Amino acid sequence: MAPRLTRRDLMRILSAAGFGAAVSSTVVPEASADPPAPAPADPPATAPRERQPIEPTTAPHPPARLSGGQVIQPERVLPVLHETDVLVAGGGAAGFAAAVAAARAGARTAIVERYGYFGGLWTGGLVLLVISTHALRDGGRVQVVRGIGGELLERLGRLDRGIINHAPDRINPTVDPEATKFVMDEMTREAGVTVLLHCWAVDPVMDGREVRGVVVESKAGRQAVLAKVVVDATGDGDVFAAAGAEHEQVLHAIGLVHRLGNVDRVTAAERERIGGKNPRRALGAATPHPSVTWVNLRGPSADALDVADLSRLELDHRRAIWQRVQKLREQTGNDDLFLLDVAPQLGVRTSRLLAGTHRLTYDESRQPKAFPDTIAVGGAQGGNHKPWPIPFGVLVPKQLDGLLAAGRCVCVDNRLIEDMRLIGACLTTGHAAGAAAAIAARQGCRPRDVDVPALRKLLADQGAYLGA
């Protein structure tokens, strides 16, 4: 508590000058190289080492209190942590792409992320396979994940063991999670995005029917980040749901991924002992590291918004994974084989879905027609069917203003969830949402009123694939 108070006070004083740089430099040490950064960055860096007595009476705000059996949260003024043009809530695949796209389009951009890294379920969930990167066109394959996402894959390809199956004749590559985090860090930094990690977006800041920012919860307590446009890339639609936007909730299987180490030391004879017709597959799917595989776990259908469900699944899944790996060690007789890690994030496939101005259906995607407002293109999981255009309307809430959705929580029907929740689609819808938010912020218009031809031109300039 003590150091946060100190830093906040200090930040208030300095807020007019180098506020954004100060924040990012506290999060990202390398940013201290920026000229304005050292002065504000130094005190917080040294502060934790000091012991400061805090008077028991100086509570920063009136706490929640019990009143008649109910818990009452008193009204209070929230400090403004940051003010920006475009605020992206959630740093998963969609949020990352949105933030980089908006910043590159010239908007002041900030991103808040509840964990300490980018990538969400891609990196933190260890869902390392990027499915639906391509689709079938003219008898050949066309890559649909381009733009920010495509650039990310390209840069992973330039790293040693950053990605496999990424070649002109391959589809659906598998990435290394740490390499992916690294490249995402680099790209957000290069784009000049203000990065706010360990901040959980919990509430919208409303101005009438318009979202004007997000309240984040962090170790510093509740703070507000104000913005002209908010992109809800939380995956669960936390922001638009709290803002009262029309939406629906879908239950889906919730699993947990783990990785195995030393799989390359398991001999063919040892694999045989696992039994079954295809013992090789029992050791999981390949990753860029020959000694490491990743293993999916589907899990039962559950409520991703219910802490009890999530907690139960975490415990159950981790026990099942531990037991499965021990069994594999027994079956193979190989003691080198080990459980490398279990994903820090539970594998929530889908939860809330926005009610957008266009509800894209599975049938629309399988008998695809180009929309006048196509802002992204979906791929085929096996590269075996046509690309399907994604209209701008799936990102736009029916009534709520000041907000665009991106990622798995956009407006699709139940069957199309299986395609829209994949990383490739999250990268492309995120890219589109970020670009649209930047235009809305620049033109001072509502996101729904963004000039679609201008948006499509911006997306094309940023390398996005919008169809033939």
Place this chain on the structure above:
Amino acid sequence: MADEAESRSPRSRLRLAARGAALAAAVVLAAGVLPWQDALVAVPAASPFVAAASALATRTLGVLALVAVPVLLLALAVRRGFCRWACPVGLVSETLGRLRRGKGPRLARWPAVGQWVLLATLGGGCLGYPLLVWLDPLAMLAAALGLPFRAVGWAAVLTAAPLAAVLAVSVLAPGAWCGRLCPLGGMQDVLALATPWLLRRRTKPAARSNMQNVSRARRVSVPAAQASRASLPRGGCGDPPRESAGGRSNSDNPSDPAESGGVSADGAGAARAVARRIFLGVGAGGVVALVTEAAGRGASPPVRPPGAADEDRFVGLCIRCGNCVRACPSGILKGDLGRAGVAGFLAPRVDFSAGWCRDDCTACGEVCPSGAIARLALAQKRRRVMGIAVVDLDKCVLAGGQECSVCTAACPYQAVEVVEPEPGAAFPAYPYPRVVAGACVGCGACEFECPTAPPRAIRVVPDAGTLADRV
């Protein structure tokens, strides 16, 4: 279009105009340029040969058979009336025949193949397998005209091959196709035998018969005398009765086969000969049908379009017109190139590599002129089992411990469910998809969408069932 003498007469000009109009109509209808998909059925369905064979084989007489009624009436009213006044293939064949005017073979020495084709096909049709119904000229024309609208491939080329062969015959042996080989022409000859009998019932037998004979003789013999051997329908018109009366070896007047016309058909010997011919033709057709069916039974049949008749009957009923291949919006119907044996050659099979059988579509049944694919209401079609999906767990992505739910999402019938593995089971150790037998109709959406390489981890195999349990 005809000889100079004939072309000067108003009647022949009228006939030319009628035939040209029929050809144009056939092209327009069969080319599918109209915004009316049912137009595709009109050309093949106009053939009474197709209608009769289909009705016999399916044992149903559909509304579609009405399309053939005008042609039937024309053939009954005027000897070879359809050939002479309407047949588009005949017009093309005859025009090609003029390229080598006077070089034609002595047609009278040719057997009346068309009639045998007709009788054998109808005989086979009685047993559910109308062998050679695809030799119908209108079916061949429709198949060839559909060629520009089909995907390039051997099946498409072979579909147009019969018409090409007919045209080649027309050049090499002018008049042979129309006069001797065409089963629809043969059918008209047979129908012509019935004309006097039909007319006699309504008038005084003797007088009517004489009048009929005289007028028939004049009508037929005048153009026949003027025309060269090559000018077609006459070649076949009078042949059957004469031949049946005296046997083919007695064709002592081959240069003017039409001379005797239907006159001698009234003879008792002729009637016996006709009866014998019908008996032989129908019997032979039945035997061949049985043999072909038995031979085809060993081969594993492919998946057929929804509403297709039983495999044995389907391969015979199908006239290979290619309508369904063209009409299918998913492009999944392909002419079979022998996978189902010789009997099923070029009959449509379903190939899920290009798409799946849409649950909102009944196009193939709507354009099938022969009843090989039944016309199903959408609700019926959605329950009609084409096959059933089977899962190859060795290839399945989900069963291999990875993330995939493509088939469950793709299935329009919610017929693929994900099953948790038995606790502690060695295989499958991971969740895997399972096909709900009563719900799967074999539409192939799962197979098409499955991200594995062909043959895919989930694929549709033919199934003998007819109806899904779902309501």
